[in-house]
Amino acid sequence: MKMTPDPTRREEKKESSPDREEKGPSKPDVSRPGKDDLLKRMKKVDPKQSERYKQRTGQ
């Protein structure tokens, strides 16, 4: 089974386990070329649509 490589992923894999003393994850320096398009897509979302999303409880 093969995963499609993600060309935007810049971080390098480290084989270490997490440090128990760390105060949660740190912020990496990751730049995302598609970010502007994503933000444009988000800008088009109707700010009120959540108010109309009233669902029945299912399982």
Added chain:
Amino acid sequence: MKKRIYGIETEYGLLIKNPEFRLSAVEAATQIKNHIFGKSLGVLDLHYRANDEPPGNGGFLVNGGRLYLDMGHLEYASPECCNLVDLITLDRAGDMLIQDAIEDLGWADDVAMIKNNVDLETNATFGCHENYLVSRSFQFENRDNLRMLSAFLVTRQIYCGAGRIGACNPHPFRDWDGHAPDDSETDAVNFQISQRADHIPNEFYRWVQYNRAIVNTRDEPLSDPSKYRRIHLLVGDSNMCEYSTALKMGATALMMELIELGAAKPEWILADSVGSMRSISRDPEFKWEITLADGRHTTALELQWEILNAAKERLTGYTNEADWVLKIWEEVMTDIPKGPEALVGRVDWASKWWMLTEFMKENNLDWKDSWLKSQDLEYHNLNRRDGLYWGLEEAGMASRLSADAAVERAKSSPPQGTRANGRGELVRALMKSQAAYLIDWIGFRLNKEEPFLMLDPFLSYKSDIREYLKSAAAQQNPFA
């Protein structure tokens, strides 16, 4: 069990985007379902399956899966799959069958199908159920087995949660459980990593509505009960990221393998599974601290490392798929400490968190802005033109497992290697016949013939079904 059967059942939410739209959500879901069956993609039930499932409420599809209305939600159950690539492909095929119907009906601007698990206004919840075939020797009576599984499920949300804005208290089910919800506690939560964590009040239980449990203990194998058990989980979230779905199902299957082999460790058992489920999900610092039953203080990440290391020790080389799952599990675990940005496109909660925080920065908003709830919903919209998850795919940020051509084919073709293959052939034959039929996951019956049982989910039954259909045709000519 080296070979395993997987399945996913998804209850979709439906958003009427256009306030002028003429149908209610349930009416729209009904028409979408009828449109799919009208396109010769399956056959509707002719019989009652339950009091709330009358004839025509749903049916089996030519891809071997099932589409139906359940408690007002459109629900797609994938066919039985014997590998993760098939599962991801057939799961996405279900999404696309539904979105295609919306497009065909000309409703793409009016109606959105939302693949999530919560309604952020009323706090209703609906599920994404996972099915795993295990051997009958997986003992439910041994509560430590279930507690170890529970510890795994509670902590796996760090890589397979779908994330949500806000929090809620679960609806009280029993009168004597009634208590005034502490709104100050939920109001303090801006974002949490799981959609279902707030809705799971029990560690073990058989029911699937309201009083949900981390481990559902209903014994309904849908196969030979002397050989198999079906673990039916309702604790997880619906995922948009294929990588997340694959890791969720793959790692959970490996955990079950460890339990079956007696290699899972009682020291993984949590002191308070239900409380940890919620505290991990709601932790704003993503530290995910937990306490184990033996009093040890650790984190969800560390416990997952312990389980992963045990799986590597015992299951490396077990199967090609096991090796692949171990690899992606380790990749994600290694990347989690780098922060949500490092997981974009692979882990839904992290992708959503990153998109929302970038959007807040760009527009000078805070977590309480109601626009964010609408963004949260839009992440799960199946419409590729609008849905936010699809923006990640379009930008090349989302890892894919399935191929578009395979998804297209899976809308009308069953997977190989399971009884879904024979069922798909049966459904295709029934679409051209006048025979009366009754189909279920474990077999079918035509006219007044003896039932045809499909108790072994690893068999396709294809040639036997062909013979059966020929024999039925010879006797009553229903396939003329």
